[in-house]
Amino acid sequence: MLELNNVEVLYDDVILVLRGLSLEVAEGHIVALLGSNGAGKTTTLKAISGLLGVEDGEVTDGSIRFDGREIHGLPPERIVREGIFQVVEGRHVFEHLTVHENLLAGAHTRKDRSAVPADLERVYGYFPRLGERRRQQAGYLSGGEQQMLALGRALMARPRLMLLDEPSLGLAPILMEEIFEIIRRINREEETTVLLVEQHARIALSIADYGYVMESGRVVLEGAAQALSENEDVREFYLGLGEIGRRSYRDVKHYRRRKRWLS
Template sequence: MSAPILELRNLSAGWGSAPAIREVSLTVERGEIVTIIGANGAGKSTTLMAISSILRPMSGQVLYEGADTASVAAEKLPAMGLCQVPEGRRIFPRLTVAENLDMGAYFRKDGDAVRHDMEHVFELFPRLRERRDQKGGTLSGGEQQMLAIGRALMGRPKLLLLDEPSLGLAPLIVEHIFAIIRRINEESDMTVLLVEQNANLALGLAHRGYVMETGRISMTDTAENLLQNPDIRRAYLGE
């Protein structure tokens, strides 16, 4: 059996001297969609920032494709196949849609393939094609989320990190975005680690899930089992 594409071993990280996450261990196998669910402030986004080398571990390890990423700068990870769609989207507001997508491929030298991949993004998100010459800052929130995902896809990631992709968006837009995430995973076998406050949505999409409470992993199971777990349903699904 091949090694997981991502493994966290007793990872603690945070700001200053106080860890926001403590001794977090999890694995993501190739081709999986794995989700981390939990309340606001549980440490989900901090975990993604530590995986992306934005935060350095206080202790423990982040292993990507079997290698410890502690010494790898955050800006080097996309070229290694690890791309993140951050919370709040963080597109370039003064650049056009097409220019934003080009930024996702900044490290690539295969111009023809980059153009092909941009066409694929436009096929996934037709609204972006309609607005390709429009400034990113003038797009709606849903369109900006599509653009942020499209920008990450331009790097041809092996592992895509998604941080709260449903945040602040209308239900129909969220449904469309989650359908695209499923399609990307099924068509290209791209691995996805999804952080999401909407547990129902996340567990409906994922293969497996981890529950995070106050900076620690409190439970892990298949997404189907977590959806049926009465404690999860009470705590996160409002039942």
């Protein structure tokens, strides 16, 4: 469904962030994009969704194809109409609008207006708490409820491909598990393909079919999610499990990580 081939992204005409990035997302799958801060994961999503321009970034080389058609250069609203919707990091709900109005905003680009009421009820089925708070201003929701609202708003656009950027950010573990189970349900029940950027590698790989690991703007490792979860380097640096027991990849020197990926 989605293919990035040797994509380069430059910020402010100076900073090269993506350095020949190539990856594929198969239709109907959940694909996890893993990596440390600064690896280029969010930039990858913005290159796909057309949001680079608001940050003085641009794709300077390579191609981005969706269903075989080049989408690089299309404005973000056109990319949404093509069937791609990004849920950005930090939720960014419309705080002064109600839950109901936020969800309607997600359907703004749709032409099939008659189906919107049924889709609203479907979203409330996935997120009952949103149904209970449909008349409440979004700014008064908890962080977890705002994340639910951001996902629900994306669903209202009826995307074929959903780009999720750190959906676990700021969530308690029990709520994080709930959100990821809903993402899995959306993938299966709505047949929505998902490209998932996430630093919590364990939970991301638990719902993903395939995964990529990025370092310094490149893919350095890829494979089936199960295989990645059993990979020694991934276990040490991203799951916190190494030869000497539980540890955090943040405690490992960057040069050592690069040496092992690239060896």
